[in-house]
Amino acid sequence: MEEEKVIAALKRGDQMAFKSLVEQYQVVVRNMCAGIIKDRHEAEDIAQEVFVEVYRSINNFREESRLSTWIYRIAVNKSLNHNRKKERHRWLKPVEDFFVGGRTAEDLDPGSHPSHHLENRQRSHYLHMAMDTLPENQRVAFVLNKYDDLSYKEISEVMGLSLSGVESLIHRAKVNLQKKLWDCFKKDCL
Amino acid sequence: MSHKRYKKNLVEYFEGSLPEEEMLQIRLHLEECPTCLRFADYLSDSLIVPGENRINEPDPFFFTRVSGRLTRGEDMTYRKMRIAHIWQPALITLLLMMAVIGGIGIGSIGKKNNFDRYAMENLDPWLNEMNSEPIESFLLEF
Numbered sequence: 001m002e003e004e005k006v007i008a009a010l011k012r013g014d015q016m017a018f019k020s021l022v023e024q025y026q027v028v029v030r031n032m033c034a035g036i037i038k039d040r041h042e043a044e045d046i047a048q049e050v051f052v053e054v055y056r057s058i059n060n061f062r063e064e065s066r067l068s069t070w071i072y073r074i075a076v077n078k079s080l081n082h083n084r085k086k087e088r089h090r091w092l093k094p095v096e097d098f099f100v101g102g103r104t105a106e107d108l109d110p111g112s113h114p115s116h117h118l119e120n121r122q123r124s125h126y127l128h129m130a131m132d133t134l135p136e137n138q139r140v141a142f143v144l145n146k147y148d149d150l151s152y153k154e155i156s157e158v159m160g161l162s163l164s165g166v167e168s169l170i171h172r173a174k175v176n177l178q179k180k181l182w183d184c185f186k187k188d189c190l
Numbered sequence: 191m192s193h194k195r196y197k198k199n200l201v202e203y204f205e206g207s208l209p210e211e212e213m214l215q216i217r218l219h220l221e222e223c224p225t226c227l228r229f230a231d232y233l234s235d236s237l238i239v240p241g242e243n244r245i246n247e248p249d250p251f252f253f254t255r256v257s258g259r260l261t262r263g264e265d266m267t268y269r270k271m272r273i274a275h276i277w278q279p280a281l282i283t284l285l286l287m288m289a290v291i292g293g294i295g296i297g298s299i300g301k302k303n304n305f306d307r308y309a310m311e312n313l314d315p316w317l318n319e320m321n322s323e324p325i326e327s328f329l330l331e332f
Contacts, residue, residue, distance in 0.1 A: 022253045030252075031244045051256045127236045146237070147244050174201045174237065181236055182197060185229050 003067055010058045022051050025068065028148050029075045035143030036079035038128065046082050050075045065157060072150070072158045076140055130180035138173035145170050196226055204234055 009017035029050050033043040053074050061070055131139055137159070144150045144158060156166045196219050202208045203216045220227045 019253050022256055023248060026248050026252045027245055030249070034245065048252070048256050048259050052260050055256075055260060123232070123236055171201070177237070178197075178201050178233060181233060182229065185232060 004063075007058070007061065007063065007067060010055075018051075018055055021054070025071055026051075028068075029071065031147045032072065032075045032143065033079045035147040036076065036140060037082055038132065042082065042086075043079070046078050047075070050078055053078065069154065069157045072144070072148075072154075076144075076158060080136060080140070126181065126184050127177070130177050130184070133180060134173055134176055138169050138176065141166055141169040142173040142177075193223065193226060196220075196223075197229065200230055200233055203230075204237070 006017055006021065010021065026047070030044065030047040033047045033050070034040055037043040037046060050071065054071055057074075061067070065073075131142070134142065140159060141155055144155045145152070150158070152163055152166045152170075155161075155170075156163050159166065161169070196216055199208060199212065199216060203213060206213070208216070220230055
């Protein structure tokens with residue numbers, strides 16, 4: 001279906017159109033959220049919220065960008081807002097963990113599928129730790145590029161930056177990651 | 191080039207964005223230096239790991255969960271709207287009326303008790319130190 005038709009159907013509240021939209025974009029959106037949010041359960045929650053938001057706000061979509069760009073932008077904003085909110089409520093975490101029970105390492109590590117080798121898990125864990133220290137925009141650009149295979153042009157549209165700006169962000173992200181991973185390497189934590 | 195210099199340029203090396211001469215120097219160094227080679231392997235693997243870990247298959251229950259959330263969310267929204275649109279103005283009106291009535295009540299206390307005259311003629315016993323220590327006994331102490 002052409003994009004205009006999909007948008008028109010969504011604006012009419014067509015459930016089938018919404019279902020096919022969810023099927024089409026769920027993998028990218030879930031990867032995007034999982035890249036930005038450390039906890040994979042929370043990332044899944046936010047990915048679902050993204051589509052709820054798409055369904056509710058489709059009438060506000062002005063069609064100035066592509067539908068995919070708009071959805072990715074919602075996903076990035078929701079994930080970042082979630083991280084910020086979590087950061088603000090960090091002082092409540094020990095209390096929450098006491099009553100609800102803290103997350104296990106498996107929950108925090110998106111690469112912790114049983115089929116993954118221990119080495120891969122460790123590497124993924126350290127990489128995530130290193131990614132957490134990156135500035136927000138570098139992290140987002142790196143995730144969109146690495147997890148979602150978005151082109152630099154698509155990333156520039158989602159983040160509202162120039163192409164050269166995105167290139168520079170991703171390059172700086174890689175250099176910073178290299179520094180962090182080198183520190184880890186020196187300490188022999190690998 | 192020192193180890194540090196090689197290490198610094200590894201990202202560019204993997205991207206192939208260095209001049210040919212430098213690319214060759216790094217390649218030769220990696221062949222000779224086991225530490226740098228180990229780090230280079232680790233780095234190249236790490237920068238590929240996110241790709242390995244990403245979700246590739248759609249979740250068959252994802253749409254059901256989104257629909258469920260949408261239905262629950264709509265119920266919640268309607269409930270919240272009802273609270274916001276009916277109870278909130280009602281509560282504010284009630285509080286406002288209570289404030290006005292309370293204000294009138296407080297204002298009329300003085301009138302009822304002839305408060306001005308009362309204030310001029312009577313000293314509250316706990317403010318009247320003359321009761322607790324008459325001036326005579328006070329002067330006698332000197």
